[in-house]
Amino acid sequence: AQKVTQAQTEISVVEKEDVTLDCVYETRDTTYYLFWYKQPPSGELVFLIRRNSFDEQNEISGRYSWNFQKSTSSFNFTITASQVVDSAVYFCALSEGRDDKIIFGKGTRLHILP
């Protein structure tokens, strides 16, 4: 069975602070894929990143960075110097190599306060 846990239901930080969103996953497969999606107040789902299980390199994209650690089954997402526009619900998600469906975590609602 596959499962994605985002323990932080809601986080509030003041603008310009750094914030890390936690994601822990469970899977029995050795081949799997991890994703982060952003859902702003307008409701759409915006793809942020995809990682496969064989690539543990951390990734940085502007103010966003991701830390993938297989040893702890975690795929955490950090926003540096947060901005009000980062306010959204962020979903971590997983798909296994033999599956085409993506399983989403419950999401973390992030509030960036001006």
Next chain:
Amino acid sequence: EPEVTQTPSHQVTQMGQEVILRCVPISNHLYFYWYRQILGQKVEFLVSFYNNEISEKSEIFDDQFSVERPDGSNFTLKIRSTKLEDSAMYFCASSPDLNTEAFFGQGTRLTVV
């Protein structure tokens, strides 16, 4: 930039009625999906579609639901005899290949009254 488009953006229907939610996936994509999100909750997988047939479906996707790709561009979700608990945002998605990122449409908000 190519995108997944969904119509209508909002649908209100009477309980017991049938609804059809429409989607136009990105043109060169091969995998198509429907997900739903009950208000304030997580995004749940309903069904995936590949090579003109259902490749996987969840427990939610029972006989009340069906999908179709009638003309090579549209991808529809039909919900027969809608129930109050079918009220949700329904997202269509497509991906170019297996396990690649899925690109989501803007969603159709279905309200069953």
